Amino acid sequence: MGEKTVTIKDVAKEAGVGAGTVSRVLNDAVHVSPKTRKAVELAMQRLGYKPNAFARGLKSNNSYSMGVIVADITNPCFSKIIRGIEGTLQKSGFGMFLFDTEMDEEKVTQSINIMEEKKVSGIFILGEHFDTKKMLTDLYVPVVTVTSQIPICGYELPSNFASITINNERAAYSAMDFLCKKGKRKTVLLMSLADDENVGKARYQGYQNALKEHGIEIDQELLFFNQRLSMESGYECIYKIHEKGVDFDSIFAVSDLTALGAMRALSELGYAVPEDIAVVGFDGIEQGAYSIPSLTTIDQPRFLMGETAAKIMLDMIHKKKVLNREIILDFEFVERESTGK
Amino acid sequence: MGEKTVTIKDVAKEAGVGAGTVSRVLNDAVHVSPKTRKAVELAMQRLGYKPNAFARGLKSNNSYSMGVIVADITNPCFSKIIRGIEGTLQKSGFGMFLFDTEMDEEKVTQSINIMEEKKVSGIFILGEHFDTKKMLTDLYVPVVTVTSQIPICGYELPSNFASITINNERAAYSAMDFLCKKGKRKTVLLMSLADDENVGKARYQGYQNALKEHGIEIDQELLFFNQRLSMESGYECIYKIHEKGVDFDSIFAVSDLTALGAMRALSELGYAVPEDIAVVGFDGIEQGAYSIPSLTTIDQPRFLMGETAAKIMLDMIHKKKVLNREIILDFEFVERESTGK
DNA sequence: CTGAAAGCGCTTACAG
DNA sequence: CTGAAAGCGCTTACAG
DSSP: OOSSOOOHHHHHHHHTSOHHHHHHHHTTOSOOOHHHHHHHHHHHHHHTOOOOHHHHHHHHOOOSEEEEEESOTTSHHHHHHHHHHHHHHHHTTOEEEEEEOTTOHHHHHHHHHHHHHHTOSOEEEESOOTTHHHHHHTOOSOEEEESSOOOOTTSOOOTTEEEEEEOHHHHHHHHHHHHHHTTOOOEEEEOSOSSSSSHHHHHHHHHHHHHHHTTOOOOGGGEEOSOOSSHHHHHHHHHHHHHTTOOOSEEEESSHHHHHHHHHHHHHHTOOTTTTOEEEEEEOOTHHHHSSSOOEEEEOOHHHHHHHHHHHHHHHHTTOOOOOOEEEEOOEEEOOGGGTO | OOSSOOOHHHHHHHHTSOHHHHHHHHTTOSOOOHHHHHHHHHHHHHHTOOOOHHHHHHHHOOOSEEEEEESOTTSHHHHHHHHHHHHHHHHTTOEEEEEEOTTOHHHHHHHHHHHHHHTOSOEEEESOOTTHHHHHHTOOSOEEEESSOOOOTTSOOOTTEEEEEEOHHHHHHHHHHHHHHTTOOOEEEEOSOSSSSSHHHHHHHHHHHHHHHTTOOOOGGGEEOSOOSSHHHHHHHHHHHHHTTOOOSEEEESSHHHHHHHHHHHHHHTOOTTTTOEEEOSBOOTHHHHSSSOOBEEEOOHHHHHHHHHHHHHHHHTTOOOOOOEEEEOOEEEOOGGGTO
């Protein structure tokens, strides 16, 4: 890339200054006289100078890059968050390594290994991962989780952690309260983890709260835990419950993709949505706005979550005091056709 | 990350060899006696040694990282390709920088800048981009395009280029031939670029070929070019054509997302799919299999395309002779409900 | 505010 | 097959 590499020395000679000075204008940290700065900048431009990231990193130990670990990159909810992160990082000149783990333990380990070698300045974790906590706590870089949290209950939040979420308990409560008010009493719950001291637990709590408030008992037969949050899993769950002959009048899936898969199964099995079965999803992905029927959902501000995560991360690595490291953004309950709008 | 960094010197001392030797086992290029190798490996393990990517890169100019430029990461077609690339690269210990450009000229430039600084060993381009050719030809790294091609007609393909596509002309032909045989004579065409010496041109050619063969004249009113391949654009096109009162009996969208958006608009406007209007998409994303009705489409082997791209790239940077650098993978025409199955 | 110099942790001819 | 040494292109105290 570029014929002969032009180094800081070339620039220094061209500008008639020392190499250290060029370095200083590059990192514009210390004071450099405006005049000198100008001269150096001109020289850099004339020579088409590009700093060598390796050399910079070797000395400063700052890689100008970050890493993102995502459970499922094909889920549009996550890709939208990634877009938010990437755009923000790019503006600050950071590169973003991406690792798609499919929740595979080994891939997570390998990803972390690569990130260590690359000396990323920070790691983002999107979605639920088993046991990442263990691996990450002895890393010394900041970690920001998005949509999920690292379960560190009972202890003070380590200064290198932050999380961007919505209030998952209230979100799940909203969805269920809405369904209950519609007269639904038999809601199938499609969940991933529910006992993780984390998002899953909060959502399940919201589910329980709403039912309790409406005087409805929980029916174990309607609960599906540990599901992968894919279209396929939603689809299969509905077939399963139908085959078992369990009666139900609505579905609350903790992911739009899963809800969409469920709707497809309902259609194949001859249930009408929303007449027979009302469906509520979670995430707010675009596909839910265009599906037939369109999907009622909890809209997480995905792009904003990504942006916010990146900004906080940037603050953390610049050693700024970040006092609010457990950020809870507003969600929006979006009513659409799948619940009869 | 790691308390005190253990360097190659520490390993050398621990193993009782020279630093150069440690380096040699690390890069297992040159011959090292099995005995020495063993000793070094043991020492590395004992000390928990992690090579410093900066130092390696500075000397060898090999970053062990690649860059991916994608037009729209929220499109599941691309994210599946990315999964294929990432998985393959990871196995070889490469990190993958991701840049989501949304086809914005400036973001592309900035992305390329960052990649130059990071000295990525190769660049993948997914989807259509305007004028990337210009920027990339003076880069000295290999470039592999996936789903699209860099238009270099009339010249020999530069040795640092490769492309992974399907036969887009035949694919589009298949879709249109199928529609024509169903008796459709007024197919709305939803395209992005059509005059780009590239994928778009090929697809449009296939469209024309099929119509010609069936003795159907092209109706300009049915042609939508330069569309963004999103759900929204598909949706809007249908509203536009409906408002103009143009008669049509089917839709061929060059992207599943666009087709899905179109189906939503049709539903809102009271058209029945497939009874009134047949719809065919392109890409083969999962969402099309679960939509209601399910979507007939051209299935591009997305994951395989990503894997193949990464493998070719690895071959190219390892200076292996790659004779087949314009790889054309098989597509599959998948018939579903949106055309009456 | 700025220059000279040391050194970050590797790789790679150069000898042997 | 292996060791000693130079050097990759920066950054950063240290002086001034």
